[in-house]
Every structure is written in C-alpha cells, then in structure tokens.
Amino acid sequence: MSITVPFLDLRVADQAERQDLLAAVDTVLQHGRIVLGPEVAQFEARLASRIGRGHAVGVNSGTDALVLAIRAMGYASGDEIITTPLSFIATANAIAINGLEPVFADIGEDLCLDPSSIEALITPRTRAIIPVHWAGRACDMDAIMAIANRHGLDVIEDCAQAFGATFRGRSVGTFGRVGCFSMNCMKTLASLGEAGAVLTDDENVAKHLRALRYNGLGEAGTCIQVSHNGRLDTVQAAMLMVRLDRIDSVLARRNAVASFYDRALAGIVGTPPRDELRADAFYTYTILTPRRDELQAFLAERGIESRVQHLPLMPEQPAHAHRKAAFPNARRMLSLSLCIPASEKVDDQQMHYVAATIGEFFGRRPNAV
Numbered sequence: 534m535s536i537t538v539p540f541l542d543l544r545v546a547d548q549a550e551r552q553d554l555l556a557a558v559d560t561v562l563q564h565g566r567i568v569l570g571p572e573v574a575q576f577e578a579r580l581a582s583r584i585g586r587g588h589a590v591g592v593n594s595g596t597d598a599l600v601l602a603i604r605a606m607g608y609a610s611g612d613e614i615i616t617t618p619l620s621f622i623a624t625a626n627a628i629a630i631n632g633l634e635p636v637f638a639d640i641g642e643d644l645c646l647d648p649s650s651i652e653a654l655i656t657p658r659t660r661a662i663i664p665v666h667w668a669g670r671a672c673d674m675d676a677i678m679a680i681a682n683r684h685g686l687d688v689i690e691d692c693a694q695a696f697g698a699t700f701r702g703r704s705v706g707t708f709g710r711v712g713c714f715s716m717n718c719m720k721t722l723a724s725l726g727e728a729g730a731v732l733t734d735d736e737n738v739a740k741h742l743r744a745l746r747y748n749g750l751g752e753a754g755t756c757i758q759v760s761h762n763g764r765l766d767t768v769q770a771a772m773l774m775v776r777l778d779r780i781d782s783v784l785a786r787r788n789a790v791a792s793f794y795d796r797a798l799a800g801i802v803g804t805p806p807r808d809e810l811r812a813d814a815f816y817t818y819t820i821l822t823p824r825r826d827e828l829q830a831f832l833a834e835r836g837i838e839s840r841v842q843h844l845p846l847m848p849e850q851p852a853h854a855h856r857k858a859a860f861p862n863a864r865r866m867l868s869l870s871l872c873i874p875a876s877e878k879v880d881d882q883q884m885h886y887v888a889a890t891i892g893e894f895f896g897r898r899p900n901a902v
C-alpha cells in the first residue's frame with residue numbers, strides 16, 4: 534500500500550467537529566446578525582482571555598491585523614520599522630502599505646529575529662520592532678523588549694504562526710504594545726477561511742482599531758482616519774469558537790508529532806536549537822540539511838509533500854528588493870531549511886513513513902522511538 538503525506542489536509546473529517554461547526558453556522562443563519570454579530574465579541578473575549586490580554590479586536594486576516602495595528606500607532610510617512618527578513622511577505626507589506634520603511638535585520642540559528650542585529654539599524658526615524666515568532670517559536674523577547682525600552686520603540690509582535698507558543702510561560706502576543714494573530718484556514722487555530730485579531734492591553738488602541746477595521750469610522754459615525762473594511766466575519770468567529778474548544782488537543786498532537794521527529798531524526802538532520810525559555814507551538818516542523826533540494830525531490834517522489842518557508846526572503850522579493858539590507862545568516866539558514874508534514878492530521882503511520890523516508894535518503898535508519 535502506498536502512503537501519501539500531504540503537508541496540510543484542510544478537510545474536516547472528524548464528524549463531531551463537523552457537526553459543531555455546522556451548528557455554529559446555523560445559529561448565525563438563524564439570528565441573521567451577519568455583520569459584527571454577537572459571536573464576534575464573544576470570540577474576541579475568549580481569545581483575549583486565552584492569550585492573557587485585555588482586548589482582542591477581530592479582523593479579516595493576519596495581514597489586516599498587522600496593517601491596522603501599525604496604522605493605529607500613528608507613525609509618520611517614511612518612519613522605519615525593523616523586522617526580520619524571514620517571514621511571509623505580509624509582514625513587510627503591512628509596513629510598506631502604511632507608507633513606512635521596512636528595515637531588515639538578520640535572523641539567528643533559531644530562525645527568529647536576531648536581537649544582536651537590531652541596534653545597528655536604529656536611526657532617528659525608527660519607531661518600532663516587529664519580531665515574527667517563526668513557525669511557532671517565540672523570539673527572544675527578553676532581549677527584544679530590552680532594546681525597545683532602551684530606545685523608546687514600540688514592539689508589534691507578529692504572532693501569525695505562533696498561536697500557543699510561549700516565552701517564559703507567557704503567550705506570544707503579550708509582550709509588545711500589540712500582538713497580531715492570523716487565524717486563516719492553515720493556521721493552528723484556524724477559521725474556515727480568513728481571519729485575524731489584534732491583542733492589546735491598551736483600551737485606546739483597541740478603540741482605535743475598532744474604528745480602523747471599518748473604514749476609520751469612529752463612534753460618532755464619522756471617518757477619523759483613512760482605512761478600509763477589515764472586519765472579522767460573524768460566521769468565522771462562530772466557527773473559531775468551535776476551533777478554540779479543541780485547540781489544546783490540536784497543540785498536543787502537533788507537539789507529539791514534533792517530539793517523535795526530534796527523537797527519530799536526531800543525528801540524521803539538524804533542527805533549529807531549542808531552549809527551556811520557550812515552548813514551541815509547531816505551526817510547522819523545520820529540519821536543516823545542506824542537501825535540502827535533493828531531499829525535497831526525494832520526498833516528493835515518495836508521496837511526501839514538504840515546503841520551504843518562505844522563499845524568497847522578504848528583502849529579495851521584487852517589490853522590496855530596492856531596500857538595502859544585509860542578512861547573511863538568513864540566506865544561509867533558508868538554504869538549509871525544509872518543513873515536513875507535522876500537522877495534527879498526520880497519523881502515526883504517516884509520521885513513521887516520513888522519518889523512514891528521510892532516513893532512507895541519508896542511508897540511515899531512524900532512531901527507534
């Protein structure tokens with residue numbers, strides 16, 4: 534029997550979950566408050582309490598969470614924000630679309646923004662740092678917050694890939710002035726489409742974001758700042774509450790798959806180093822090998838889908854390539870890295886097959902687990 538292992542499987546095969554999702558949608562169909570219905574505020578309250586922040590503002594996507602959060606900070610055109618070169622392009626676009634300049638630092642061996650690469654880039658126009666908690670791993674928030682505090686900069690956390698990740702036991706998204714989450718259908722906490730949220734303890738920022746998420750219309754119904762429509766859909770909020778009820782088992786299964794790979798592949802491939810300060814949430818599982826492209830082709834021939842996240846680096850994307858930056862470690866690390874299937878849908882047979890196939894490629898037997 535041949536086994537195939539998709540990177541992600543977005544079907545809802547669990548019948549109980551399916552029923553709960555359909556019931557949640559049906560409730561919205563019955564009450565008919567389709568736009569900003571009660572489920573939006575209910576979901577926001579549950580999300581804020583789960584993350585540990587005073588306010589959550591539901592928006593249309595993780596991209597909008599970043600765009601609107603940056604917009605709410607009130608920076609001037611041409612101001613600069615320092616971020617990592619290694620992220621989904623939404624991070625850089627969210628800065629640039631607000632008329633600001635993304636300034637790319639470098640990453641560390643952990644694939645996250647390297648704090649030691651930040652300070653040399655700070656200029657009188659720098660306003661904020663955007664750390665991206667890469668693939669479910671928290672950045673070094675001690676070091677990043679210390680730099681931000683020393684220079685009077687805001688920290689806007691990009692938590693799009695990191696729901697469930699912690700640093701010193703605290704959820705990502707609780708360190709900076711705001712934390713931006715994506716709940717698109719591929720994320721660990723996933724809607725059935727597009728969704729995002731901005732988390733903050735600052736009531737004024739939350740209020741401002743509620744205006745910005747609907748064309749900048751303030752409480753008086755007049756436009757206080759130019760913006761667009763980025764509201765969270767009621768049906769998505771309703772389904773996200775169903776997903777939130779199950780999130781701990783999703784995180785636990787991803788953790789189990791990752792810890793299987795850790796043990797089975799130790800000594801065969803590298804992984805970004807871990808430490809006791811951070812609990813990873815395994816949005817994806819990254820392996821490191823200088824034979825990355827060959828391995829990816831070998832896996833594909835054997836029915837295993839893998840991904841390089843994210844090629845090209847943001848400063849090498851055509852739309853951003855005019856910005857000057859040096860990021861030697863990001864170039865090196867990205868050339869080595871490959872994400873293998875590790876979602877909660879990966880079953881035991883599939884994860885053993887993935888490990889055995891990687892072992893076969895290197896002429897090694899995976900470690901017994």
Ligand SMILES: Cc1ncc(COP(=O)(O)O)c(C=O)c1O
Pocket residue numbers: 594595596597620621623624665691693694715716717727728729
């Ligand atoms: C690091 C990062 N930031 C931002 C986003 C944008 O989120 P969305 O796709 O919900 O707009 C993503 C999406 O994958 C992401 O991975």
